[in-house]
Amino acid sequence: MSEGKKMTSSRRHHLKSLILQIAAKWLEQEKTDIVAAKEAYLAENCPEPELSSDTAALMEICKKLHQAIDKIDEERYDIEAKVQKADKEIEDLKLKVVDLVGVKKPALKKVRMSADAMLKALLGSKHTVNMDLRANLKQVKKETKEEPTEAIGDWRKNIEDKADRKKMFESA
Incomplete structure (x- = not known):
């Protein structure tokens, strides 16, 4: 063509x-x-089979058939055992090959992802999780200590009080 x-x-x-x-x-x-x-x-x-009307001959035929069946069952069992043993050896050899070759791990790539994006990827878009931890904190107001107005008074008076205390310790 x-x-x-x-x-x-x-x-x-x-x-x-x-x-x-x-x-x-x-x-x-x-x-x-x-x-x-x-x-x-x-x-x-x-x-x-030669089936005669003699019951003893029929019993003999049945015995021979049962013996043949038993022999065949033993052979079948032996063959199955050999097959199972061979299958086990094959599996062991496959495992040895994998152990010798080793499993190659792929090189991991760096991924820059925020914690929010990572949780969203893991949990799905239905779950919205906010990783801004500062937003969950309580607001605390700083308290300023107000000193008593008496202490702010004249500094000379404070010095005289301290001098009186000093005299008290010296005289004792």
Whole structure:
């Protein structure tokens, strides 16, 4: 087919239907092959039981079947144990590989974000939290001590009072 010509939609549809018909025939053939293979296997490995009217012979056949079932169950159990052991070894080896390779931590980037923006990002936009801690504090007014007006009086008088006290201590 040359590059200039394109396939028409009807031609494309016809080819698709042909491919689907061929695939359907293959599926049917595969089903019949599976049924034939199953019948051949059963004929080879499971011969028709000889059912006689003798009860003892039937009991013997049942015992043989139970022994075969027990043997197959033991084999199945052994195989399952081997599979579980292999799975455990595979998991251990995977863990060892991860330990040897190590986990690469991505480099963290510095993000400048205010505390308000960080809380808003963490809690969502529904929760409004204000991180202005000074706004939550009580207002306290400074009290100014007023000295008694008597102490402000004449300084000479204070000196004379102190001199009298000094005389009192000296005389004692």
